[in-house]
Amino acid sequence: MSFNPPDGSPHRVEPVPKSANLVIVANRLPVDRVEQEDGTVAWRRSPGGLVSALEPVMRSNNGTWIGWPGGTDSDLEPFEEGGMNLVPMSLSAQEIEEFYEGFSNGTLWPIYHDVVAKPEFHREWWDSYVTVNQRFAERAAEVAGKGATVWVHDYQLQLVPQMLRELRPDLRIGFYLHIPFPPNELFQQLPWRRQILEGLLGADLVGFQLAGGAQNFVRLVRQRVGHKTHRDLVYLPDGRTVRAAAFPISIDAAGFEELARSEGVGKRATAIREALGNPRKIFLGIDRLDYTKGIHARLRAFSELIVDEHFDVEEAVFVQVATPSRERVEQYRILRDEIDRLVGRVNGDLGRIGRPAISYLHSSYPREEMAALYRAADIMVVTPYRDGMNLVAKEYVACRFEDDGALVLSEFAGAANELRQAWLVNPYDINGMKSALLEAFEADERETSKRMKAMRKTVLANDVVAWANSFLEGLSHERPSHGKQVRPATRS
Ligand code: GDG
Numbered sequence: 431m432s433f434n435p436p437d438g439s440p441h442r443v444e445p446v447p448k449s450a451n452l453v454i455v456a457n458r459l460p461v462d463r464v465e466q467e468d469g470t471v472a473w474r475r476s477p478g479g480l481v482s483a484l485e486p487v488m489r490s491n492n493g494t495w496i497g498w499p500g501g502t503d504s505d506l507e508p509f510e511e512g513g514m515n516l517v518p519m520s521l522s523a524q525e526i527e528e529f530y531e532g533f534s535n536g537t538l539w540p541i542y543h544d545v546v547a548k549p550e551f552h553r554e555w556w557d558s559y560v561t562v563n564q565r566f567a568e569r570a571a572e573v574a575g576k577g578a579t580v581w582v583h584d585y586q587l588q589l590v591p592q593m594l595r596e597l598r599p600d601l602r603i604g605f606y607l608h609i610p611f612p613p614n615e616l617f618q619q620l621p622w623r624r625q626i627l628e629g630l631l632g633a634d635l636v637g638f639q640l641a642g643g644a645q646n647f648v649r650l651v652r653q654r655v656g657h658k659t660h661r662d663l664v665y666l667p668d669g670r671t672v673r674a675a676a677f678p679i680s681i682d683a684a685g686f687e688e689l690a691r692s693e694g695v696g697k698r699a700t701a702i703r704e705a706l707g708n709p710r711k712i713f714l715g716i717d718r719l720d721y722t723k724g725i726h727a728r729l730r731a732f733s734e735l736i737v738d739e740h741f742d743v744e745e746a747v748f749v750q751v752a753t754p755s756r757e758r759v760e761q762y763r764i765l766r767d768e769i770d771r772l773v774g775r776v777n778g779d780l781g782r783i784g785r786p787a788i789s790y791l792h793s794s795y796p797r798e799e800m801a802a803l804y805r806a807a808d809i810m811v812v813t814p815y816r817d818g819m820n821l822v823a824k825e826y827v828a829c830r831f832e833d834d835g836a837l838v839l840s841e842f843a844g845a846a847n848e849l850r851q852a853w854l855v856n857p858y859d860i861n862g863m864k865s866a867l868l869e870a871f872e873a874d875e876r877e878t879s880k881r882m883k884a885m886r887k888t889v890l891a892n893d894v895v896a897w898a899n900s901f902l903e904g905l906s907h908e909r910p911s912h913g914k915q916v917r918p919a920t921r922s
Contacts, residue, residue: 449575450494452916454484455566455590456583459497459516473511482682483894487919489513494573496566517573519566528558531759534586541616542585542609543722543816547761556622560589567593574601579905579916584608592632604905605633609818611643614650627655634908637677637901639818639844644674673908677901678844679819683828683893689801690829698802706747707785711871713748714807716822718755721765724813724857725752726772729788731863733776736787740868743785753794804829809836809870812843813857819844827889833879836870848888851881895919
């Protein structure tokens with residue numbers, strides 16, 4: 431195989447080893463394509479958590495990452511970027527519509543998130559999902575060396591483990607689901623439920639955010655596919671066993687703390703507070719603009735506290751960053767309009783000149799700006815209706831190196847399992863949320879500091895490198911006498 435850079439890419443081109451010892455397969459490549467002023471194309475590391483999660487282990491193992499770079503370019507050649515071998519997969523415009531926006535985000539995403547929105551079922555979407563999964567599996571089979579470890583990620587690629595095992599029985603295959611895995615009552619709606627379970631069973635280890643997801647999976651396999659199971663193990667008729675277990679994902683906690691401590695971020699945090707008129711308390715929400723995140727209800731709860739005269743717009747402001755997401759999917763457009771309307775109404779009714787109740791930003795920002803916002807905010811509000819983990823909650827905690835700041839957190843975010851000292855809320859209960867926001871607003875320093883200290887201990891001790899290593903170690907135990915071992919990641 432020869433490897434050339436995408437047009438105009440300034441990055442070093444190296445032959446991707448056909449014998450990669452570690453292969454990551456994910457829907458997206460860890461880089462974004464940027465068109466430069468002179469019309470050439472370059473690649474920039476994407477901001478997402480998964481990239482920082484896997485970069486260290488990729489570097490330690492000269493790993494290869496297979497994924498879609500976004501867009502509809504075809505014939506993109508593999509290239510090297512930041513110590514990682516990247517293998518771009520192309521999707522046609524129709525596949526983006528049917529596989530990605532359709533089956534992944536219009537069918538699976540709502541079913542796996544408590545049916546917060548109504549899932550759509552279309553047979554052509556499913557067909558496209560099968561085709562794209564097959565293509566990813568074939569590419570992984572090409573680049574993985576003998577006995578290599580292949581780690582497949584997330585709900586867009588649930589058929590890959592089985593397809594890959596058929597092509598390459600010598601591989602050690604792991605799968606990790608970043609979003610919740612639903613109970614039978616919801617999963618059974620899926621017309622292709624059995625195929626998905628069988629797809630996942632191609633892996634040796636199937637990882638979930640929480641133990642509940644792993645239990646749902648094992649129960650479904652027993653009920654729907656009829657395999658024997660015992661605790662976290664599934665026994666397949668061919669003698670293979672598959673383990674399902676929880677590996678709660680985390681963040682580069684030390685990296686976030688370091689960024690938050692930097693002089694530039696400190697100055698920017700002060701400037702943000704000033705620009706907001708130095709109110710007594712700043713509330714903050716940062717989310718992808720997604721209907722699972724509970725943005726609308728949280729802003730309502732906050733605005734009602736002003737209406738009820740618990741505080742006014744001189745004393746408190748809510749900064750809501752909503753990062754644009756899946757903008758071509760109908761339900762996301764509707765959500766955006768609903769939030770625009772609510773923010774407009776609240777600010778029209780309650781704001782004063784230069785003092786909106788809600789400072790709403792529909793945009794995405796560099797990591798430094800995110801850290802500055804985390805530093806500037808007194809109360810972080812994370813209230814999803816359902817969320818696999820929620821990294822924003824952990825990032826806030828990592829940035830509060832002075833042990834101050836309050837976290838209001840939904841019980842239905844995976845992060846609530848670990849961050850027990852947050853003000854936990856039921857996001858469906860507006861009055862309950864109002865009470866929690868008010869308590870966090872009024873809490874004294876000793877109380878917030880005690881809670882933050884405990885949460886910081888948890889987040890700093892369980893970072894993303896620990897997560898990746900623990901998954902890969904678990905995977906190596908599943909087939910101990912088999913293939914090469916993956917070297918653990920080291921912190922940079
Ligand atoms: C899925 C699961 C699970 C957001 N806006 C900007 C920006 N971000 C970063 C945050 C955070 C990440 O994106 C969002 O992660 P979340 O965990 O909050 O949510 P999802 O995107 O839904 O992620 C989730 C996660 O996968 C990992 O397994 O926790 O449950 O749904 O890191 O900081 N980053 C930058 N600019 C932005 O404007 N730089």
